[in-house]
Amino acid sequence: MKEAIVDFETNYDKEVSVVDLGTPNYVRLSNAYVVGVMVDGEARCGEIKEMAEFCGNLAKDPTVKPVAANSNFDQAWWESLFEPFKPDWHCLLDHSAFHQFPRNLAGLAGVVLGEKVDKSLRDDMKGKRYEDLPKEEQVQLQEYCLNDVVKEAECLSRLAPMSAFEERVAAHTRMISRRGVAINLDLVESDKTKLEAMRFDAFKKIPWHADEKPLSYNALVKYCNARNIPVPKSLAKTDEECADLMTDNAELSEVVGQMRRFRRANAMIKKIATLRERTTPEGILPLEILYCAAPHTRRWSSKGFNIQNLDKEPLITRAAVSEGQEDETVWTRSWIVPRPGKIFLIRDYSQVEPRVLNWLAGNDELLEAMRLGYSYYEAYARIARDWKGAPGTIKAEYGKQKYTLLKNECLGLGYGMGADKFVNYAAQNGNEISFEAAKAVVDGFRAGNTKVTKFWRRLDGLIVTAARDKSRHLALDMPSGDLLQYFNIRTNSRGYEGFVTKNDFGQQSRQPRLWGGTLAENVTQRAARDILANAVVNLEAAGIAVAFHCHDEVICEVDIDNKEDAAAEADRILKTPPEWAEGLPLGVEGDFAEAYTK
Numbered sequence: 215m216k217e218a219i220v221d222f223e224t225n226y227d228k229e230v231s232v233v234d235l236g237t238p239n240y241v242r243l244s245n246a247y248v249v250g251v252m253v254d255g256e257a258r259c260g261e262i263k264e265m266a267e268f269c270g271n272l273a274k275d276p277t278v279k280p281v282a283a284n285s286n287f288d289q290a291w292w293e294s295l296f297e298p299f300k301p302d303w304h305c306l307l308d309h310s311a312f313h314q315f316p317r318n319l320a321g322l323a324g325v326v327l328g329e330k331v332d333k334s335l336r337d338d339m340k341g342k343r344y345e346d347l348p349k350e351e352q353v354q355l356q357e358y359c360l361n362d363v364v365k366e367a368e369c370l371s372r373l374a375p376m377s378a379f380e381e382r383v384a385a386h387t388r389m390i391s392r393r394g395v396a397i398n399l400d401l402v403e404s405d406k407t408k409l410e411a412m413r414f415d416a417f418k419k420i421p422w423h424a425d426e427k428p429l430s431y432n433a434l435v436k437y438c439n440a441r442n443i444p445v446p447k448s449l450a451k452t453d454e455e456c457a458d459l460m461t462d463n464a465e466l467s468e469v470v471g472q473m474r475r476f477r478r479a480n481a482m483i484k485k486i487a488t489l490r491e492r493t494t495p496e497g498i499l500p501l502e503i504l505y506c507a508a509p510h511t512r513r514w515s516s517k518g519f520n521i522q523n524l525d526k527e528p529l530i531t532r533a534a535v536s537e538g539q540e541d542e543t544v545w546t547r548s549w550i551v552p553r554p555g556k557i558f559l560i561r562d563y564s565q566v567e568p569r570v571l572n573w574l575a576g577n578d579e580l581l582e583a584m585r586l587g588y589s590y591y592e593a594y595a596r597i598a599r600d601w602k603g604a605p606g607t608i609k610a611e612y613g614k615q616k617y618t619l620l621k622n623e624c625l626g627l628g629y630g631m632g633a634d635k636f637v638n639y640a641a642q643n644g645n646e647i648s649f650e651a652a653k654a655v656v657d658g659f660r661a662g663n664t665k666v667t668k669f670w671r672r673l674d675g676l677i678v679t680a681a682r683d684k685s686r687h688l689a690l691d692m693p694s695g696d697l698l699q700y701f702n703i704r705t706n707s708r709g710y711e712g713f714v715t716k717n718d719f720g721q722q723s724r725q726p727r728l729w730g731g732t733l734a735e736n737v738t739q740r741a742a743r744d745i746l747a748n749a750v751v752n753l754e755a756a757g758i759a760v761a762f763h764c765h766d767e768v769i770c771e772v773d774i775d776n777k778e779d780a781a782a783e784a785d786r787i788l789k790t791p792p793e794w795a796e797g798l799p800l801g802v803e804g805d806f807a808e809a810y811t812k
Contacts, residue, residue, distance in 0.1 A: 215277050215278070216254060217278075217370065218272055218278050219366045220250070221251075221359055221366065222250075222291045222359075223249075223250075223344070225247065226240075227341040228340075230243050234491055235491055235492060236499075238500050239492060241290045241294050246262055248261055248359050249291075253278065257360055269296045270296050279302075280299045281305075283306045283319050283366055285304065285305035286305070286392060288303075303388075304381075306366055306369060307322070308376075308384040310322045311504075312376045312377075313716075314716055315717075316717065317504075319369070326368075326369050326372040326373060327368055329365070335354065384506075390503065393500075393501075394494075395550050397493050397551070398549055398809070399497055402489065408531045408542060409486070410479075411532070412475060413475075416428075416472045416473075421469065429476065437469065438466065443463055443466050444459050489519050499519060501518075503522070509715045509723070510699065511739040512740055512747075514763070521550065521762055522762075530543055547810040549810075550761075550810035551810070557774045558761070558808070559804070559806055560770075562802065562803055563800065564800075566742045566766050567766075568590055569581075569584070571628045571666065573795065574669065574693075574741065577665045579597055580597055581799055589606070592606075594623075598659070619640065619655075626640070627659040629732070629738075631731075633652040637649055670733075672730070673730040676690070677703060680700070680712075687700070688703055690737065692740060693795060694792070695794065701715070701716050703728065709727065711726050711727070742766065745795060749787055752787045753768065753788075758780055767804075768784075772784075788800065789801070789802060
């Protein structure tokens with residue numbers, strides 16, 4: 215099968231931009247003026263009308279596979295103008311991300327070609343229209359587009375192939391982004407009204423609202439100084455100093471609380487504006503889920519309206535003022551709904567990371583206990599605490615506080631967390647513990663989990679070896695058969711550091727504290743992601759539509775009339791590990807829902 219490299223040039227300005235509108239609405243409201251195509255080593259480029267016959271004939275050839283840098287973008291333009299291709303599109307930047315190379319053409323060309331790709335001409339076209347340009351500038355734009363398809367073809371030729379499985383995962387990720395999810399627009403509008411009322415109420419309760427901006431830190435300083443109230447350096451909810459000051463001073467607590475209410479309402483109103491702008495006239499929100507967004511763990515992330523980062527709990531916009539009343543709330547997740555005749559089947563992997571960590575470390579005793587019906591926490595307690603209870607009884611036997619601390623220990627210490635961090639981790643998860651007690655827990659965990667600590671040390675040794683090697687490159691063979699890589703490993707003041715994207719030395723790529731615990735975390739997260747990816751493509755192959763997925767959670771859209779059969783099949787698929795993870799006990803939990811919930 216031969217490849218056709220495709221690249222469109224399109225109009226954009228401040229009002230009409232793919233960044234704001236998403237691809238379908240952008241294609242509907244903008245226009246493409248030039249398309250470049252390279253096939254069989256021949257590149258050509260021209261205005262849409264000039265290329266129409268050639269492109270139409272090309273699409274009819276079943277032996278031609280279309281390729282584009284960002285294939286969902288170019289596929290949408292192609293199918294709005296020409297006959298669709300029969301083979302599936304291939305995405306060059308997904309291919310690049312598979313190898314832990316940059317997710318942009320300029321960065322990819324730098325890695326595989328050692329060249330720079332100048333994108334300034336495209337940037338300069340913002341707010342301009344191709345048809346209004348002088349002929350010589352139009353020619354320059356066509357040459358620019360032609361150069362892009364040539365460079366994309368060169369990059370593709372230099373890249374080693376993706377694995378067949380990851381090709382399926384990438385294609386599925388792009389497909390669910392195109393398919394999108396349904397939005398309850400009536401609820402969104404109703405919630406917007408609640409949020410506007412919350413914002414106005416908070417605004418009026420901020421003492422300086424008539425004279426200063428409501429979120430002015432300087433205004434807060436003046437207010438506090440005039441009343442001899444200590445001023446917090448940060449208003450973040452996670453700031454301990456601010457929390458302490460608010461606890462000690464009711465007046466400060468009220469003012470900061472109203473500022474936070476105003477900010478939160480304002481942010482959610484902006485989120486609604488983003489949602490409305492990107493939702494199609496049919497009420498569908500196309501998604502922008504990125505394949506291999508975290509290059510080393512290959513976990514996904516979401517752009518635009520970030521469906522993977524919605525509120526875990528409803529926001530109280532107006533508290534009940536009398537007995538019998540209910541709080542007035544807004545929950546962003548409830549805006550996402552199934553299509554007519556469908557219902558959501560939401561399933562979440564149970565403690566998948568610690569299960570995978572112990573499988574990687576070879577802790578067969580713990581895994582066998584789970585196969586016998588013990589939960590992960592019970593299996594851990596049997597080994598680390600010599601607990602002798604029956605399956606399903608530990609929560610009642612331990613009581614809430616002791617059981618919560620056990621969960622904190624099970625989930626928090628597998629990647630080398632120390633006592634000081636465990637104090638904060640436990641507090642965030644409902645338990646107050648002293649440093650001395652935390653140290654005892656940490657020491658006990660490490661003494662009782664020698665297979666896990668040996669796993670850390672083994673990975674530590676690989677880091678040291680890689681740092682001493684001339685390449686400074688660490689490539690770990692994952693159980694799935696693919697690689698997890700770190701580049702430019704070197705010493706720093708804390709030990710070792712490395713980078714997860716080749717030739718990218720920015721903060722998002724940098725791993726500033728690289729040691730066995732970090733590596734254990736990354737390897738575990740990658741294997742857990744691979745297990746989820748395997749389930750996702752198998753669910754879709756079985757006819758169970760995956761609306762989207764979030765961390766260790768899968769949100770499926772199934773027929774209401776066949777929901778129980780679909781749930782049984784989904785559970786079978788989710789609990790069946792890939793061939794390379796034979797023996798790993800997996801558990802899932804969840805329910806049906808008429809909107810996205812947690």
